[in-house]
Amino acid sequence: MYYVNRESIRSRLDCLPEVGEALSGAAASWKGTLIEGLAQERALHLAAEIVTDVGNALIDGFLMRDASSYEDIIEIIATEKVISGEVAEPLRRLAALRKRLVQEYDSWPRRELHPLSAELPAVLNAFSTQVSDYLHQELDA
Incomplete structure (x- = not known):
């Protein structure tokens, strides 16, 4: 039997709509302001952390390779086939x-819009849906 911390995964996935909105x-x-740049930088960082935290929880919980x-x-x-x-x-x-x-935040181009910023909102939504579907399929079926 698998131990998958669904509450932790759900809690992290629940943060994605706000990150996507940002x-x-x-x-x-x-407009390339410093405030926009810092907000974008933090949103990208949160997106990366959430996705990798959820991925790690799935890997650990379903005993996938390290x-x-x-x-x-x-x-x-x-x-x-989670995503x-x-x-x-x-x-x-x-x-x-x-x-x-x-680690390299001192050289991050804060005044530039990163190409992933426009692409990620839809991707993060799909990620959340696919992870939820996988959990339902594997644990509730």
Whole structure:
């Protein structure tokens, strides 16, 4: 039997609509101000953390192979059919951004709109739906 912390996963997934809204808003009205740049940077960081935290919880809970990197978390949950290839592709790019957001923040281009900001809201929504569907299929069937 698997132990999957559904409450923790749900709590994190419940944060995604606000993160998506922030990214969507930034993309729609970008002026390149410092405040917008910092907000976008934080929203991208939260998106990366949520996706990798949820991925890790799924990997641990369903006893999938261990991940060797943040990008590998996405690869594993895509291989295990938790998420589709269409969702996995932009999430791989998001996971690859994590290092820059967390460790190389001193060189982050805060005045530039990142291309993922416009793309991620729909991807994050699909990620949440696909994870929820997977949990229902595996644990409630």
